[in-house]
Amino acid sequence: QLKKMPFIAIKTATTMDGKIATKTGSSKWITSEKARKDVQKLRNKYDAILTGSGTIISDNPSLTCRMKNRKNPIRIIIDSQLKTSPEANVYKNDKTKVYIAIKETTKTKSFPLNVEFIKCKTINEKIDLTDLVLKLYEKGIRSILVEAGGELNGEFIKKRLADKIYQYIAPKITGDNESKTFLSGFDTKDINKSIQLSLKSAKLLIPDLRLESYIQYI
Secondary structure, eight states: OOOOOOEEEEEEEEOTTSEEEOTTOOOTTSSOHHHHHHHHHHHHHSSEEEEEHHHHHHHOOOOOOOSTTOOOOEEEEEOTTOOSOTTSGGGOOSSOOEEEEEETTOOOOOOOTTEEEEEEOEETTEEOHHHHHHHHHHTTOOEEEEOOOHHHHHHHHHTTOOOEEEEEEOSOOOOOTTSEESSOOOOOOSGGGSOEEEEEEEEEETTEEEEEEEEEOO
């Protein structure tokens, strides 16, 4: 019997060579204001938005939907050891539910009242993403937009949990192998063994481009 899972999409903003930040972490802003407004529309379509603790610590995002008369998506933070500060923007009590995924052994501390902890199983000391998304489904979450770094994005695909990728591409090139990529953690030796995508749409948001693709698991 197939387990019931939420629909999961990865959203990323990259240079033309697939980078989300320079080696120093500089990333604001890769894409234009027009593309960033389009992301707000995307956030409004999903039940929840998910990221990792690294993004919270480095960028301190709010992860809200900044459109008029729109609801904020539920916010989900993967923070196995609870390294993020209760003062981070993402935890501000704007009456939006926030879930923090932690290890079963992690000690909790005081956070704003809208924050709830989800204790998850672990694999190699990392949150078991399958366990997490099943628990999120039980809480009524049917769709999740992942806005994270390359490692976490890669884990969602490795576990075959991600269904789609929205890639906003800016006409920029870092040309630096040490720049941070939107997808990492794979060991691909044969180009024919690459992850296959099925392109659904290409939308011009001049000067940027948005590709919407489904992930094809073999």
